[in-house]
Amino acid sequence: MNKQTVTTGVGNLCNASIDYIEFYVGNAHQAAHFYRSAFGFVPIGYAGLETGRRESVSYVVEQHDIRLMFTTSLSPDSPIAEHVKRHGDGIKDIAFRVDDARAAFDAAVKLGASPVMEPAMSEDQNGSLTIAVVSTIGDTVHSLIQRDKYQGEFLPNFLPISKFAKTPSSGLQAIDHIAIGVEQGSLDQEVDFYVNALGFQQSHQEDVYTEYSAMKSKVVQNHSGRIRFPIMEPAPGKRKSQVEEYLSYYGGPGAQHVAFASDDITSTVRTLKLNGIEFLSTPEIYYQQIENRIGKIDEDLDSLRDLNILVDRDADGYLLQLFSRPIQSRPTVFVEIIQRKGSRGFGSGNIKALFEAVEFEQSKRQNL
Numbered sequence: 007m008n009k010q011t012v013t014t015g016v017g018n019l020c021n022a023s024i025d026y027i028e029f030y031v032g033n034a035h036q037a038a039h040f041y042r043s044a045f046g047f048v049p050i051g052y053a054g055l056e057t058g059r060r061e062s063v064s065y066v067v068e069q070h071d072i073r074l075m076f077t078t079s080l081s082p083d084s085p086i087a088e089h090v091k092r093h094g095d096g097i098k099d100i101a102f103r104v105d106d107a108r109a110a111f112d113a114a115v116k117l118g119a120s121p122v123m124e125p126a127m128s129e130d131q132n133g134s135l136t137i138a139v140v141s142t143i144g145d146t147v148h149s150l151i152q153r154d155k156y157q158g159e160f161l162p163n164f165l166p167i168s169k170f171a172k173t174p175s176s177g178l179q180a181i182d183h184i185a186i187g188v189e190q191g192s193l194d195q196e197v198d199f200y201v202n203a204l205g206f207q208q209s210h211q212e213d214v215y216t217e218y219s220a221m222k223s224k225v226v227q228n229h230s231g232r233i234r235f236p237i238m239e240p241a242p243g244k245r246k247s248q249v250e251e252y253l254s255y256y257g258g259p260g261a262q263h264v265a266f267a268s269d270d271i272t273s274t275v276r277t278l279k280l281n282g283i284e285f286l287s288t289p290e291i292y293y294q295q296i297e298n299r300i301g302k303i304d305e306d307l308d309s310l311r312d313l314n315i316l317v318d319r320d321a322d323g324y325l326l327q328l329f330s331r332p333i334q335s336r337p338t339v340f341v342e343i344i345q346r347k348g349s350r351g352f353g354s355g356n357i358k359a360l361f362e363a364v365e366f367e368q369s370k371r372q373n374l
Contacts, residue, residue: 018104018105018106018109018110018113019102019104019110019114019204019205019206019228019229019233020205020228020229020230021105021228021229021230021232022102022103022104022105022110022228022230022232022233023102023103023230023232023233024100024101024102024103024181024184024232024233025073025101025102025103025149025151025153026066026073026074026075026099026101026160027073027074027075027097027099027100027101027181027184027264028064028074028075028076028077028097028098028099028101028149029074029075029076029077029095029096029097029098030077030078030079030086030089030090030093030095030096030098031076031077031078031090031095032078032090032094032095033078034063034064034065034076034077034078035063035065035078037065037076037095038065038066038067038076041067041074041076042067042170042173043173043281044278044281044282044283045069045176045178045278045281045283046069046173046174046175046176046177046178046277046281047067047068047069047072047074047173048067048068048069048170048172048173049065049066049067049167049170050066050067050068050073050159050160050166050167051064051065051066051159051160051161051164051165051166051167052064052065052066052164052165052167053161053163053164053165054080055080056165057163057164057165058163060080061079061080061081061084061086062077062078062079062080062084062086063077063078063080064076064077064078064164065167066160066164069175069176069178070175070178070179070180071179071180071181072178072179072180072181072266073160075099077098078090086098089145092145092257092258093145093256093257093258093260093338094255094256094334094335094336094338095334095336095339096256096260096261096338096339097146097184097260097261097264097339098145098146098147099139099146099147099148099149100142100146100147100148100184100261101148101149101150101151102148102149102150102151102233103151103152103153104150104151104152105152105154106152107125107136107137107138107150107151107152108125108136108138108152110138110150111124111125111138111140111150113205114140114150114203114204115140117202117203117204117205118199118202118203119140119141119142119199119203119204120140120141121138121139121140121141122139122140122141122147123137123138123139124138125137125138125150126138128161128162128163129156129162130158130162130163132156132157132158132159132162133155133156133157133158134155134156134162135151135152135153135154135155135156135161135162136151136152137149137150137151137152138150142199143186143188143196143199143237143259143260144188144258144259144260145258145260146186146259146260146261148204174277176268176274176277176278176281177268177269177270177273177274177277178266178267178268178274178343179266179267179268179269180266180267181264181265181266181267182234182265182266182267182342182344182346183225183234183235183236183265183352184234184235184261184263184264184265185235185236185237185238185261185262185263185264185265185342186235186236186237186238186259186260186261186262187238187239187249187252187253187256187259187260187261187262188237188238188239188253188259189239189240189253189258189259190239190240190241190250191239192239192259193222193223193224193237193238193239194224196237196259197224197226197237200226200235200237201226204228205228205229206226206227206228206233206235207226207227207228207229208224208225208226209225209226209227209234210223210224210225210236210351210352210354211223211224211225212224212352212354213241220240220241220242220243220247221238221239221240221241221247221248221249222238222239222240222241223236223237223238223239224236224237225237225352231350236352238262240253246373249262251337251373252337252338255336255337255338256336256338256339261339262338262339262340263329263339263340263341263342264339264341264342265327265341265342265343265344266341266342266343266344267344267345267346268343268344268345269345270345271315271326271327271328271343271344271345272305272309272310272313272315274343275313275315275328275343276313278330278343279313283330283333283341284330284331285313285314285328285329285330285331286314286328286329286330286331286367287314288314288315288316290311292316293307293310293311296310296317299319299355300317300318300319300324301319303317303324303347304347305317305326310326313328314328315327315328316328316353316356317356318349318351318353318354318355318356319349319355320349320350320351320354322348322349322350322351323346323347323348323349324347324348324349325344325345325346325347325349325351325353326344326345326347327342327343327344327345327353327356328342328343329341329342330342330343331367337367337371337373
């Protein structure tokens with residue numbers, strides 16, 4: 007990838023991190039159970055009728071530094087239900103943990119972000135926190151969470167969950183990045199939003215072309231690098247690209263995949279496969295050429311080949327990664343498993359192999 011540096015500044019987001027990801031789904035109870043049984047997440051919180059909510063139900067699951075919330079509408083005509091009707095199960099909120107929610111909100115709105123919710127305090131017996139919300143790409147939003155006065159497990163008025171036996175962890179450690187698909191011709195506009203309104207930097211750029219399809223992408227991240235968003239748009243090609251397929255079935259731009267970091271990707275992938283997660287296949291020729299392309303690595307190549315794990319190297323080291331098939335009925339959201347051995351990139355040398363693998367899956371769905 008070609009590295010670029012753009013410096014600007016909303017200082018309140020420089021050291022922000024991802025607090026949680028909220029999915030709007032058709033059935034929050036079942037979604038939480040799926041992530042518990044397939045990915046090894048632990049349910050930690052619940053909010054619904056029993057906690058005073060009348061319009062929605064939410065379950066929260068956790069694994070190491072990753073927290074996911076699944077929210078379902080209790081009404082057929084609510085904004086949550088409309089989101090699920092249009093997009094299927096998908097990511098609504100990528101929440102940021104910030105030092106000062108009001109300052110971050112005011113700065114972002116002043117620089118061009120659209121306000122969704124003014125800063126407001128929420129409290130229960132565990133203390134108080136401040137939440138504000140701004141809109142971003144498509145129907146997605148960013149909540150800004152200030153937690154310095156809150157001692158609870160998650161958010162105020164969530165009941166702790168302890169009735170479930172813990173499932174074995176799959177070794178997922180953190181959210182490495184979230185990739186966002188946007189419509190053709192809008193990539194630069196969306197990158198400019200993160201740079202100008204939220205003070206992010208553009209760190210990478212990559213254009214990918216295969217025999218059938220093409221994609222342009224740029225990566226934005228905050229100053230600390232704790233929040234990273236590869237943003238992708240389709241480019242003209244002979245047939246429909248994976249980004250176009252996502253946009254078509256998702257009903258517009260949004261978060262296409264979440265990359266979960268692991269300290270031992272071979273162990274993680276083996277566990278996830280046993281739990282029923284399906285991953286993309288990699289052409290055999292990829293592994294015949296890998297040593298010449300990558301050089302010496304710590305991992306056993308036969309194990310990587312058996313698990314279809316990809317490897318890429320940059321000036322800082324190398325990374326290992328693997329992509330799942332879509333994890334819901336629509337061919338939209340999927341997950342990536344990634345392990346970094348110094349690399350700061352996103353697998354530019356693997357993107358063409360990924361595209362070709364996805365194109366094979368698209369052909370089976372008659373969407374290529």
